[in-house]
Structures are given as C-alpha cells and as structure tokens.
Amino acid sequence: MCRRSKSHICKxxxxxxxxxxxxxxxxxxxxxxxKDMALAPSFKPLPLPSPPQKHTLQFTTSRxxxxxxxxxxxxxxxxxxxxxxxxxxxxxxxLPGLGNNTGDYQKLALTLQGYGVSSVVAxxxxxxxxxxxxxxxxxxxxxxxxxxxxxxxxxLNRVDEAVNEALKQSQGGSLSIxxxxxxxxxxxxxxxxxxxxxxxxxxxxxxxxQPPPKGLPGVVDQTRGLLNYVEKNCRKAVYTPELRYVxxxxxxxxxxxxxxxxxxxxxxxxxxxxxxxxxxxASDTSTLTSTDATFRTRFxxxxxxxxxxxxxxxxxxxxxxxxxxxxGALNISLEGxxxxxxxxxxxxxxxxxxxxxxxxWVHHLLN
Numbered sequence: 390m391c392r393r394s395k396s397h398i399c400k401x402x403x404x405x406x407x408x409x410x411x412x413x414x415x416x417x418x419x420x421x422x423x424k425d426m427a428l429a430p431s432f433k434p435l436p437l438p439s440p441p442q443k444h445t446l447q448f449t450t451s452r453x454x455x456x457x458x459x460x461x462x463x464x465x466x467x468x469x470x471x472x473x474x475x476x477x478x479x480x481x482x483x484l485p486g487l488g489n490n491t492g493d494y495q496k497l498a499l500t501l502q503g504y505g506v507s508s509v510v511a512x513x514x515x516x517x518x519x520x521x522x523x524x525x526x527x528x529x530x531x532x533x534x535x536x537x538x539x540x541x542x543x544x545l546n547r548v549d550e551a552v553n554e555a556l557k558q559s560q561g562g563s564l565s566i567x568x569x570x571x572x573x574x575x576x577x578x579x580x581x582x583x584x585x586x587x588x589x590x591x592x593x594x595x596x597x598x599q600p601p602p603k604g605l606p607g608v609v610d611q612t613r614g615l616l617n618y619v620e621k622n623c624r625k626a627v628y629t630p631e632l633r634y635v636x637x638x639x640x641x642x643x644x645x646x647x648x649x650x651x652x653x654x655x656x657x658x659x660x661x662x663x664x665x666x667x668x669x670x671a672s673d674t675s676t677l678t679s680t681d682a683t684f685r686t687r688f689x690x691x692x693x694x695x696x697x698x699x700x701x702x703x704x705x706x707x708x709x710x711x712x713x714x715x716x717g718a719l720n721i722s723l724e725g726x727x728x729x730x731x732x733x734x735x736x737x738x739x740x741x742x743x744x745x746x747x748x749x750w751v752h753h754l755l756n
Contacts, residue, residue: 478755479563479589480555481508484548486570486595486729490515493730494569497742506754507558508567511551517543524613535613537578548579556587563589565754569741570595570708570728573636574616577623592635592753594741595705595728599712602698611695626717635753637741638713639705639726644690645683646700704728705741723749 481501483494491510498508524530524540538545555564564587568576573596580588600616601608610616626634690700697709704710707728714720726746727733733740740746 478504478506479565480558481506481565481567481754482548482551482555483508483510484551484566484568484572484576485511485513486572488515488518489513489569489729489731490517494742497730497747500742500744500747501751501754504751504755506565506751507555509551509555509558511544511547511572513544513547517547530613533610533614534617535615536618537575537615538582541575541578544575545579545582548575549583552579552583552585552588556585559587563587565590565592568593568596570597572596573713574598574619577619581623589631590633590635590753592637592750593713594637595639595708595713595726596636597696597708597712598636598715599697601696605698608695608698626715628717628719633753634715634718635721635750636714636718637721637723637750638708638710639728639741640703640710640722640724641705641727641738642686642689643703644693644700644709645686646690647687719753721750 483497485491485494490513494510498510501508520543521540524535527535527540529535552564552566566576566580566588568574568591573591573593576591576593577598580591597612597616598619600612600620601610603610626636628634687700689704689706690702692707693702693704693709694700697712699709702709702711705713705726705728710722714722723741723746725739727738727740730740730742732738733743735743735745741750
C-alpha cells in the first residue's frame with residue numbers, strides 16, 4: 390500500500406485539540422469543528438459507527454519509518470482526486486519569503502498546475518528586499534516597535550497586484566494564499582489591511598508566526614517589533630468553512646545549545662497553551678539531536694533561539710517548529726523538510742515546495 394518517498398513523516402494537530410497523529414508522511418489527521426478526521430490519499434475514511442468507535446491503522450513503509458494513527462472515523466462526504474489536472478480548482482497566490490524572488494517558486498507553480506491549481510507568484514526580486522532598509526530611519530525600529538506600514542508597503546502592493554490577477558482567473562470565485570517564510574505573516578498583514586473577501590485559505594510554509602519572547606538574554610527580535618504588531622493587530626487564525634488557516638512546519642534538524650549544560654533536550658510547547666505531543670518519532674540513527682551536538686546543530690540552534698527563545702528545538706533549519714504554528718489554525722508538521730528552495734534538493738534535502746512534499750498538503754487547495 391505504501392509506495393511513497395520514505396524521507397518524510399508528518400504529524401497534524403489543531404493547537405487547541407486533544408488529538409495527535411504522527412506517522413508516515415502520506416497519512417495525516419485533521420481536527421475540524423471539534424471532530425477528528427483521518428485522511429489518507431490511498432483510502433477512504435471508514436463509516437462512522439454508532440456509537441463512535443476508535444480505529445487503529447498501522448503501516449510499515451520501510452525499515453526506517455512506520456506510523457500508527459488512532460482516530461474516530463468520519464463518514465466520507467466527498468472524494469477528490471489529488472492527481473487530476475482536468476479539474477480546475479481555485480487559483481493560488483504564492484508570496485515569496487525574505488530574500489527570495491519570484492523565480493524561486495516557478496517549480497512549485499508548475500507542480501501545482503499538475504493538480505489543476507493555477508498560481509500567481511508575487512513579483513519580487515532579491516534586490517527589492519533592500520527597500521526594508523528604510524525602516525532604519527524610523528525611531529520605532531530602534532525601540533523595537535516597528536510597524537509593517539509604510540516600510541513594507543512595496544511588498545503589500547506586489548501582493549495586491551498578484552491577488553487581483555488571481556481574482557481574474559477565478560472569475561469571481563475564491564482564491565488561496567500560500568505564504569512561504571516571511572510571506573506567511575506578511576499575508577496576515579495584507580488580509581488585515583486590504584480586506585479582500587475572496588480569500589478562503591491561508592496556507593503558510595515555514596513561516597515565523599510567533600513573536601520572539603521578550604527579556605531573554607541573547608535574544609534579539611530580528612523583526613524589530615513587526616511580529617508583535619501582527620499578533621496584536623491582525624485577526625486571529627481560524628479554521629471555518631469560510632476561511633481556513635493551515636500552518637505547516639518542517640522538522641529537518643534539531644538545534645542544540647552553544648554550551649551544553651544538560652544531558653537531555655528541553656521541550657517547549659509546540660503551540661500556545663498546548664504541550665508537545667506525546668509521540669515517538671521512528672527514524673534512522675543519523676538524526677541530529679541536541680544530545681549529539683555538532684557545530685552545525687549549535688549554529689542552527691542559535692538561529693532558532695533568536696526566533697523562539699530556545700536553541701534545542703526542532704525546526705526546518707531556519708524557523709523552529711513552535712514558531713510556525715498558530716493557535717486556531719490547522720497545524721501540520723512534516724518530518725525531513727528543509728526551509729528554503731535555495732539550497733534544497735528534491736531527494737536529499739526537500740523543501741516545502743518539492744513535489745513529494747507538496748503531495749502532502751496540496752489537498753487543502755483542492756477542497
């Protein structure tokens with residue numbers, strides 16, 4: 390049954406939910422409206438018994454990975470072919486991350502086209518990001534209370550141009566926004582400031598969505614207050630029929646402290662008011678952990694610390710897992726997924742937009 394790439398494991402959870410699933414990357418579990426729902430592209434959900442009963446599904450994909458999922462099955466409401474390009478779905482707008490340009494996402498756009506999802510990538514060049522230097526003359530930058538506008542108006546206007554183009558393709562229908570890295574929280578700013586009612590899905594890929602903690606030694610807010618502004622002024626994440634937030638995090642490497650003072654990794658919540666899931670991850674012994682610190686894990690850990698306040702956590706190499714999830718959203722973690730299209734490789738270092746990884750989240754664009 391399981392014939393897919395063995396390099397990914399995914400776990401899915403709502404930030405306020407009581408249910409967690411972790412296993413082979415093609416098995417996901419979602420919770421919507423207080424109900425648990427097991428999804429897998431290779432089979433239909435089991436009919437819901439009365440009274441509800443638990444079903445356990447176990448797969449062995451290889452000698453390296455296995456999964457066990459336990460869920461209350463839901464009735465099959467509809468079936469959607471994930472690989473059919475003959476059906477046109479709502480278009481998507483792709484928002485580049487910090488330092489990326491439009492060309493970095495052309496392969497992702499082609500992959501989505503294979504599923505029948507047309508896309509528009511916001512027109513951004515690498516040199517455009519130098520415009521952010523305008524914030525240096527704003528006193529709020531030095532106080533750590535910087536606001537997105539007017540410093541980031543250039544980016545928001547590019548987003549608006551892409552959204553208007555996608556709306557023409559949708560012919561009055563809805564559209565999806567895919568925000569990679571900083572494009573995820575900038576999408577929230579755009580949705581708050583421009584108030585486009587046609588957006589029905591915000592899907593973020595490795596986006597730092599949580600502001601860094603204040604008052605921790607050695608932690609400097611790299612956004613100079615921008616993420617604090619987003620948290621306080623943008624609408625909260627929801628998962629409703631009208632608008633859905635889906636936040637995807639990668640677990641590519643675990644960071645470590647610069648100076649080890651513990652024999653075990655410290656755990657922190659993976660989302661607000663939610664403890665880390667009690668799930669064992671089965672993987673090969675080459676996985677880097679904070680107890681097997683190297684220069685690489687210490688270097689990565691220092692980057693994680695600037696984002697979430699802690700070094701020995703899991704992340705995609707740039708953004709910690711905990712920072713890429715939002716309370717109220719459908720939160721997903723994918724094992725073995727790297728942060729950026731730059732420096733990625735579809736086989737040995739896949740990123741969120743690699744074809745085998747897209748396969749794990751594209752159904753959110755098709756529903």
